Amino acid sequence: xGVRARMQEISPEERKKGFDEVERGLAIHxxxxxxxxCLFCHDAPCVxxxxxxxxxxxxxxxxxxxxxxxxxxxxxxxxxLAGVCARVCPAEELCEKKCSSTNLxxxxxxxxxxxxxxxxxxxxxxxxxxxGVPTGRKVAVIGSGxxxxxxxxxxxxxxxxxxxxxxxxxxxxxxVRGIPRYRLPLAVAEAEVRAVLESSGVEIRSGVxxxxxxxxxxxxxxxxxxxxxxxxxxxxxxxxxxxxLPGVLQAGEVLRKVAAGxxxxxxxxxxxxxxxxxxxxxxxxxxxxxxxxxxxxxxxSLDEMPAWKRxxxxxxxxxxxxxxxxxxxxxVEDGGGLAGVECVRTRLGEPDSSGRRRPEMIxxxxxxxxxxxxxxxxxxxxxxxxxxxxxxxxxxxxGVIEVDQGSQxxxxxxxxxxxxxxxxxxxxxxxxxxxxxxxxxxxxYLKRV
Amino acid sequence: xxxxxxxxxxxxxxxxxxxxxxxxxxxxxMVARAFEAGWGGAILKTTSVETEVVxxxxxxxxGLDYEEKKLMGLENIDLISERHIGEVEKDVRALKKxxxxxxxxASIMGAKKExxxxxxxxxxxxxxxxxxxxxxxxxxxxxxxMGSTIGQDPELTERTARWVKEAAKRVPVVIKLTPQIADITxxxxxxxxxxxxxxxxxxxxxxxxGVDLDTFVPYPNVGGYSTFGGYSGPAxxxxxxxxxxxxxxxxxxxxxxxxxxxxxxxxxxxxxxGATNVQLCTAVMHHGFRIIEDLIDGLDVYLxxxxxxxxxxxxxxxLPYIVEHSHLSRRHKxxxxxxxxxxxxxxxxxxxxxDGGHQAIELDSNRLPKVDEDKCKGCGMCATVCxxxxxxxxxxxxxxx
Numbered sequence: 001x002g003v004r005a006r007m008q009e010i011s012p013e014e015r016k017k018g019f020d021e022v023e024r025g026l027a028i029h030x031x032x033x034x035x036x037x038c039l040f041c042h043d044a045p046c047v048x049x050x051x052x053x054x055x056x057x058x059x060x061x062x063x064x065x066x067x068x069x070x071x072x073x074x075x076x077x078x079x080x081l082a083g084v085c086a087r088v089c090p091a092e093e094l095c096e097k098k099c100s101s102t103n104l105x106x107x108x109x110x111x112x113x114x115x116x117x118x119x120x121x122x123x124x125x126x127x128x129x130x131x132g133v134p135t136g137r138k139v140a141v142i143g144s145g146x147x148x149x150x151x152x153x154x155x156x157x158x159x160x161x162x163x164x165x166x167x168x169x170x171x172x173x174x175x176v177r178g179i180p181r182y183r184l185p186l187a188v189a190e191a192e193v194r195a196v197l198e199s200s201g202v203e204i205r206s207g208v209x210x211x212x213x214x215x216x217x218x219x220x221x222x223x224x225x226x227x228x229x230x231x232x233x234x235x236x237x238x239x240x241x242x243x244x245l246p247g248v249l250q251a252g253e254v255l256r257k258v259a260a261g262x263x264x265x266x267x268x269x270x271x272x273x274x275x276x277x278x279x280x281x282x283x284x285x286x287x288x289x290x291x292x293x294x295x296x297x298x299x300x301s302l303d304e305m306p307a308w309k310r311x312x313x314x315x316x317x318x319x320x321x322x323x324x325x326x327x328x329x330x331x332v333e334d335g336g337g338l339a340g341v342e343c344v345r346t347r348l349g350e351p352d353s354s355g356r357r358r359p360e361m362i363x364x365x366x367x368x369x370x371x372x373x374x375x376x377x378x379x380x381x382x383x384x385x386x387x388x389x390x391x392x393x394x395x396x397x398x399g400v401i402e403v404d405q406g407s408q409x410x411x412x413x414x415x416x417x418x419x420x421x422x423x424x425x426x427x428x429x430x431x432x433x434x435x436x437x438x439x440x441x442x443x444x445y446l447k448r449v
Numbered sequence: 450x451x452x453x454x455x456x457x458x459x460x461x462x463x464x465x466x467x468x469x470x471x472x473x474x475x476x477x478x479m480v481a482r483a484f485e486a487g488w489g490g491a492i493l494k495t496t497s498v499e500t501e502v503v504x505x506x507x508x509x510x511x512g513l514d515y516e517e518k519k520l521m522g523l524e525n526i527d528l529i530s531e532r533h534i535g536e537v538e539k540d541v542r543a544l545k546k547x548x549x550x551x552x553x554x555a556s557i558m559g560a561k562k563e564x565x566x567x568x569x570x571x572x573x574x575x576x577x578x579x580x581x582x583x584x585x586x587x588x589x590x591x592x593x594x595m596g597s598t599i600g601q602d603p604e605l606t607e608r609t610a611r612w613v614k615e616a617a618k619r620v621p622v623v624i625k626l627t628p629q630i631a632d633i634t635x636x637x638x639x640x641x642x643x644x645x646x647x648x649x650x651x652x653x654x655x656x657x658x659g660v661d662l663d664t665f666v667p668y669p670n671v672g673g674y675s676t677f678g679g680y681s682g683p684a685x686x687x688x689x690x691x692x693x694x695x696x697x698x699x700x701x702x703x704x705x706x707x708x709x710x711x712x713x714x715x716x717x718x719x720x721x722x723g724a725t726n727v728q729l730c731t732a733v734m735h736h737g738f739r740i741i742e743d744l745i746d747g748l749d750v751y752l753x754x755x756x757x758x759x760x761x762x763x764x765x766x767x768l769p770y771i772v773e774h775s776h777l778s779r780r781h782k783x784x785x786x787x788x789x790x791x792x793x794x795x796x797x798x799x800x801x802x803x804d805g806g807h808q809a810i811e812l813d814s815n816r817l818p819k820v821d822e823d824k825c826k827g828c829g830m831c832a833t834v835c836x837x838x839x840x841x842x843x844x845x846x847x848x849x850x
Binding site for chain 2: 029070
């Protein structure tokens with residue numbers, strides 16, 4: 001069996017100079033050779049590994065026969081954000097992890113092949129299924145990120161009239177306001193978002209914030225069902241003194257500004273507090289915005305770090321420093337600016353409720369990490385006000401909205417939810433799958449009531 | 450979506466993709482699953498009258514791999530179905546009842562006139578859409594004066610086809626031809642003279658797939674002995690494509706193409722050289738009925754990209770471009786152009802040109818190949834061996850007419 005195809009990448013030295021996409025996609029001959037390695041399993045385990053259930057052997061067979069457009073359309077049948085997910089999915093932990101070829105040589109580069117198919121289609125114009133026969137029923141979708149888009153599109157194909165409310169001026173949610181451009185070029189995200197909205201004919205009301213510009217009651221009155229997919233808009237507090245000092249920033253805000261193309265500049269050292277993917281994105285973005293050095297402070301060790309392995313390796317390759325077993329205790333002011341972060345060393349004790357070993361502070365280990373900027377990238381949560389807007393909405397741990405696993409229905413009749421607001425932060429493909437599942441459940445619900 | 454429906458011998462197929470008479474069509478249950486998957490038609494595995502003794506030998510399959518690729522070709526020493534006409538009649542009835550919009554054909558083989566005619570009459574009464582006659586199986590059956598023994602002789606072909614056509618009151622008759630004949634158009638003409646409705650080309654090629662170097666027994670090894678078999682799969686596609694094109698240019702008769710078709714691309718090629726029906730077997734035995742998904746989708750997308758509304762627009766489009774060798778232009782001059790940017794310096798073009806061409810490629814001090822345009826005849830061998838996509842192309846020679 002041949003060797004797995006690899007995309008060309010810009011070297012860490014080059015790529016950290018700007019926001020150009022790091023991975024360069026497969027050339028046609030690489031894609032054909034890689035497709036040819038696929039064993040075309042019958043009950044393919046890769047399909048079970050994909051939250052959206054993409055027909056992986058089916059699309060790879062189409063690539064193999066040079067039916068590139070057919071391949072892309074087959075992927076989009078299951079996942080409207082084919083090009084986005086090909087870039088941001090942790091495929092090595094999902095479809096590729098289950099690949100039967102692993103036992104022969106190496107798993108098929110499924111994400112790279114999906115990207116090839118999606119990019120081929122992108123060049124010629126994405127064609128998605130259009131609206132179905134009108135049912136006369138109305139559904140409101142709140143938030144236009146991956147879950148909201150997937151739900152809205154599916155509902156439209158089922159013939160329902162959909163209005164999407166987006167608080168921001170631009171639709172797309174974290175696709176256009178969170179994922180760094182070196183991973184997901186804005187043009188790709190925008191093209192797929194546009195294709196979804198245009199093909200489905202859904203009404204998009206941008207710049208309309210539910211609870212501020214329109215009341216939840218009005219939305220409920222004017223719709224037969226509601227889908228909530230506002231994502232995570234709330235940064236929980238670290239709970240250490242000095243969090244409001246200038247020079248202490250929220251990761252979500254930094255990433256939003258960077259993604260929007262705002263001129264964000266850092267000088268000197270930057271500390272990033274947290275160990276998740278958002279922390280890695282913030283660290284690599286800070287490097288690209290002029291930081292002389294970026295150091296990630298994480299209170300547990302590498303083994304417990306929630307960031308995906310590839311995200312950590314990506315950041316480390318660019319020279320991001322890591323201080324493990326280090327917890328901030330206060331931010332220190334210096335004449336109106338930030339002088340640094342005071343930290344203590346920690347050691348790992350007994351496992352806590354998350355199953356990870358609890359960090360314990362080591363007395364007397366206080367030390368100062370001198371930085372001009374600190375970016376807090378710990379614990380994003382749903383906006384707590386949501387529960388007040390929709391009376392009876394049950395929220396669980398960390399404020400995530402509770403839903404029925406099968407239907408995505410919340411504790412409120414006719415109100416469904418999906419995406420990060422219900423998962424607390426998961427993958428784009430997971431959000432797409434939840435949006436689509438909710439749409440089918442909403443369709444069934446509307447037939448019932 | 451483009452219209453994939455097409456007529457063959459007066460029978461309308463919802464799409465041209467048809468299962469050839471072979472193991473995948475040896476029961477109604479299998480064909481039903483194929484129809485569910487989307488196949489347009491199926492020809493039930495060749496059947497015979499109850500008195501015909503059919504005893505199979507196992508193992509009956511042996512594949513030819515090309516380096517790491519499995520099954521470039523497949524040899525079988527299978528025979529006609531062990532299921533006689535009585536069972537096949539039932540299959541036809543059940544399938545036509547359940548799938549009236551799909552085409553159900555039946556393949557038959559007889560030892561004498563009475564057998565052929567009885568088979569036709571019974572299948573017609575059962576509601577079959579068309580009859581295919583195997584005059585072409587290259588192994589086993591010829592020992593009994595059947596199979597390719599008939600197909601290799603235009604007189605026998607015409608006579609036998611006439612018997613079948615005589616008995617067929619309603620349904621069209623298609624004769625399946627063997628490529629193992631000096632002039633396949635002579636066989637096709639014989640079919641035309643007989644009054645039968647169409648031809649199917651080609652059956653397998655007689656082969657010996659390989660020899661076990663330890664035991665000296667060829668494959669497949671049946672208790673210490675082997676025999677010649679029928680060769681199918683991607684390896685025989687060029688032979689089949691040539692046969693279909695030859696018949697299409699010479700004889701005005703509907704052609705069902707079969708032989709090495711695996712993908713929608715193959716199918717499109719056969720339509721372009723004049724076929725109006727395409728049959729598959731080996732690819733289905735390799736990957737299952739589900740390949741119909743890409744066959745249909747790939748053909749549909751291709752038609753869409755070509756701006757064609759119907760698959761019928763493809764039929765025969767390449768035939769005008771096939772001429773006698775003597776009619777090819779001698780003034781057309783090309784030379785090899787090597788992209789030295791993408792060259793990976795494997796020297797394959799150099800060695801192929803030096804030992805199999807005209808010594809027109811030299812390696813410079815960096816081992817990069819350089820074409821001497823005075824020596825290059827434009828044979829194309831270098832482009833054929835180059836592993837880099839589009840690295841070597843043939844360009845019109847500067848200064849040539």
